Amino acid sequence: MIIAKDIGALRQAVRDLRAAGTLALVPTMGALHEGHLTLIREARRHADAVAASIFVNPRQFGPNEDLDAYPRQLAEDQRMLEGEGVALLWAPPVDQVYPAGFATSIAVSGVSEGFCGASRPGHFDGVATVVCKLFNQIQPDVALFGEKDWQQLAVIRRMARDLDLTLPHADAIIGVPTVREADGLAMSSRNRYLTPEQRQAAVTLPRAMRAAIAAIAEGADFAAALAELRQTLVEGGFASVDYADIADADSLQPASTPGENALRLLVAARIGGTRLIDNMPVG
Numbered sequence: 001m002i003i004a005k006d007i008g009a010l011r012q013a014v015r016d017l018r019a020a021g022t023l024a025l026v027p028t029m030g031a032l033h034e035g036h037l038t039l040i041r042e043a044r045r046h047a048d049a050v051a052a053s054i055f056v057n058p059r060q061f062g063p064n065e066d067l068d069a070y071p072r073q074l075a076e077d078q079r080m081l082e083g084e085g086v087a088l089l090w091a092p093p094v095d096q097v098y099p100a101g102f103a104t105s106i107a108v109s110g111v112s113e114g115f116c117g118a119s120r121p122g123h124f125d126g127v128a129t130v131v132c133k134l135f136n137q138i139q140p141d142v143a144l145f146g147e148k149d150w151q152q153l154a155v156i157r158r159m160a161r162d163l164d165l166t167l168p169h170a171d172a173i174i175g176v177p178t179v180r181e182a183d184g185l186a187m188s189s190r191n192r193y194l195t196p197e198q199r200q201a202a203v204t205l206p207r208a209m210r211a212a213i214a215a216i217a218e219g220a221d222f223a224a225a226l227a228e229l230r231q232t233l234v235e236g237g238f239a240s241v242d243y244a245d246i247a248d249a250d251s252l253q254p255a256s257t258p259g260e261n262a263l264r265l266l267v268a269a270r271i272g273g274t275r276l277i278d279n280m281p282v283g
């Protein structure tokens with residue numbers, strides 16, 4: 001595996017890999033787990049070679065968020081990626097991505113405004129900016145992202161369409177279903193912040209979401225099912241619920257009744273100091 005830490009080394013490695021065949025990109029912030037490895041394995045089915053990036057992107061963290069505490073374990077991540085046959089790891093220091101004087105930001109309106117966009121102002125500008133840079137730097141034929149960050153996926157697809165990105169083009173941005181622990185909790189690098197008691201309580205999140213979806217399938221109205229979901233989370237040990245809503249799966253426009261378009265239940269809730277997100281299809 002080639003490990004590039006500066007833009008010159010990256011460009012050379014990308015040139016060589018692209019001359020030899022197609023290239024898939026899996027962008028990450030490291031602290032890899034089975035969910036990331038699933039993305040890598042899926043990426044190998046779509047291209048001749050896989051590039052991964054590890055970059056804890058400061059621009060997508062708010063001033064009171066966990067940028068400094070975010071887990072960093074480059075040596076271990078490197079071993080895991082090597083084990084999965086990744087051809088190129090791009091692991092730049094911050095000044096390679098944001099050199100002095102960096103002044104550009106990409107804002108995707110609409111899809112980035114509700115949900116995590118409302119409770120984390122600026123977050124999706126940071127995501128869109130860094131992902132656009134990664135696409136330009138690596139020019140992958142396809143790029144893979146976890147569906148766990150459903151809104152992020154919608155923002156990136158919108159950006160790719162709006163900016164006429166050709167590598168990867170919007171349809172070549174592939175969402176991979178959420179990988180879950182045996183008890184149903186969605187895998188996340190932030191799960192390691194949970195104490196054993198919080199970890200046990202966290203399973204209330206997917207369970208309550210499934211119960212809400214089942215109630216809706218049996219005819220419950222959305223508002224009642226969502227109120228029940230919120231109450232179950234708080235009774236189950238969550239400190240607060242940032243949002244628990246149903247929206248059009250593509251536009252993320254709120255939905256209050258079933259319709260023709262696919263719908264998604266999206267939830268963010270805090271347990272102790274940790275904010276967990278999850279989403280599931282409705283219907």
Ligand code: PAF
Pocket residue numbers: 027028029055057060127130131149152
């Ligand atoms: O999902 C993530 O890990 C990050 O938001 C991403 C896409 C790597 C951008 O920093």
